[in-house]
Amino acid sequence: MSKKSYDFIIIGAGIAGCSTAHFLSKYSDSILLIDRNCDVAQGASGAAGAFLSPLLGKPNKFKDLVTKALKFSVEFYKQSIPKDTNNCGVVRIPKNNEDREKFVSYIPYMDFSFEEEGEGYFFDIGTQVNPYAICSFLSKDVEKLFNYDVEHIVKNDKIWLINQEYETKNLILTTGADISLIEEKYFNIRAVWGQKIDIYTTTCISKNYHKTCSLSYSKKVEGTNKNLVSIGATHHRFNCDLKICNHCIKTANINQMFSHSYSLDTVNNDTDKLLRLANDIQKLDDVEVCDIKIGARASSVDYFPMVGKLVDSKATIEKYPHLVNGSFIKDDMLLNFDNLYIINGVGGRGFVLSPYLAFTLVDNIIKNNKIQSDILTHRLFKRWVKKYKLNND
Numbered sequence: 001m002s003k004k005s006y007d008f009i010i011i012g013a014g015i016a017g018c019s020t021a022h023f024l025s026k027y028s029d030s031i032l033l034i035d036r037n038c039d040v041a042q043g044a045s046g047a048a049g050a051f052l053s054p055l056l057g058k059p060n061k062f063k064d065l066v067t068k069a070l071k072f073s074v075e076f077y078k079q080s081i082p083k084d085t086n087n088c089g090v091v092r093i094p095k096n097n098e099d100r101e102k103f104v105s106y107i108p109y110m111d112f113s114f115e116e117e118g119e120g121y122f123f124d125i126g127t128q129v130n131p132y133a134i135c136s137f138l139s140k141d142v143e144k145l146f147n148y149d150v151e152h153i154v155k156n157d158k159i160w161l162i163n164q165e166y167e168t169k170n171l172i173l174t175t176g177a178d179i180s181l182i183e184e185k186y187f188n189i190r191a192v193w194g195q196k197i198d199i200y201t202t203t204c205i206s207k208n209y210h211k212t213c214s215l216s217y218s219k220k221v222e223g224t225n226k227n228l229v230s231i232g233a234t235h236h237r238f239n240c241d242l243k244i245c246n247h248c249i250k251t252a253n254i255n256q257m258f259s260h261s262y263s264l265d266t267v268n269n270d271t272d273k274l275l276r277l278a279n280d281i282q283k284l285d286d287v288e289v290c291d292i293k294i295g296a297r298a299s300s301v302d303y304f305p306m307v308g309k310l311v312d313s314k315a316t317i318e319k320y321p322h323l324v325n326g327s328f329i330k331d332d333m334l335l336n337f338d339n340l341y342i343i344n345g346v347g348g349r350g351f352v353l354s355p356y357l358a359f360t361l362v363d364n365i366i367k368n369n370k371i372q373s374d375i376l377t378h379r380l381f382k383r384w385v386k387k388y389k390l391n392n393d
């Protein structure tokens, strides 16, 4: 049977995959976006409060990356999808005195303008987006295949085969916390589960707030005295090894059936916790919980995302056997898998980082522009290969 063929196949229709589809669609009309869920934004991206807020702190490379991405992404959302982007600012409220002192010590290093407001500080860059609307918009110009689980990917000559049914010259993996298609030991992701709730309340809120949780500005529900408000998020690291038990991560449409795979007690406790934390920011009247979503953030071990080609560890070690003794090697000498790209490890900032990273990746694929070294997978390989002997002796 002949296989359906595309120039690009993207696996994973969250914000990383949809952003990639968007930027790629400017250059190709042969793109397939695949997901095991029934629609876009049904994994972590559907659970996100989708708040965009600055990272505060002393200067470092990660903060620089978040700042660059925040400027890029807020502008991008405002220009491309203004209806589903609310740039009404965010008030950041220190949690306690220690946090306040830290905040004051960061003032000389602020990357965005701010002013004192009540117990906190108002940043006009603060934004919230509608995750489903954004992902739908970004993927509108590409062909989509939903309810389709990719079980294996195989390279045959220069072509990638997807479940032996689809083929492509270029494969892009934006699979979030599920990294089971990547058989590379250096490539690790920690799943950080969490929950967001939407509520109806008669309280009006004019901007976003962040203290121990985030509380969104309120949207009036037409014909009622109610307002819709989002509250997020909780964080859980469960003690399971993703390489052994991947059950929850692999469950399709988890928010349609989460009571089966994710403890209902955890969900109820998180709902109570989020309501308590939100009331500590602003008293909310006549509250009715109208939606609960859970998802697994994909966090890298060093918090930086991973973008670009994947290093082929077997081929690299065969070519440079001295690497396992800890010898130094330049990034561009490492051997990569041909025409296989990823965006992953966007952690709790997927809506801030993904448009910027997708733009960077597409620029690399199409124009061969370099990707900054601290977000390549090469750093992970180099760290891992140094310990290779220890793990294999």
Ligand SMILES: Cc1cc2nc3c(=O)[nH]c(=O)nc-3n(C[C@H](O)[C@H](O)[C@H](O)COP(=O)(O)OP(=O)(O)OC[C@H]3O[C@@H](n4cnc5c(N)ncnc54)[C@H](O)[C@@H]3O)c2cc1C
Residues within 6 Å of the ligand: 011, 012, 013, 014, 015, 016, 017, 034, 035, 036, 037, 041, 042, 043, 044, 045, 046, 047, 048, 049, 050, 051, 052, 148, 149, 150, 151, 174, 175, 176, 177, 178, 181, 192, 193, 194, 195, 196, 214, 232, 233, 234, 293, 294, 295, 296, 297, 298, 343, 344, 345, 346, 347, 348, 349, 350, 351, 352, 353
């Ligand atoms: C509760 C919660 C609140 C959050 N709040 C915010 C926030 O306020 N601001 C912010 O910026 N970020 C927030 N985040 C983080 C953000 O949601 C994530 O960083 C982002 O959604 C990750 O996007 P992604 O595309 O990498 O992954 P995902 O959205 O998880 O998408 C990956 C997709 O790949 C699919 N997939 C994987 N493997 C396969 C396969 N083999 N075959 C077919 N399909 C496959 C999955 O079904 C999934 O749909 C939050 C996350 C959570 C959980």
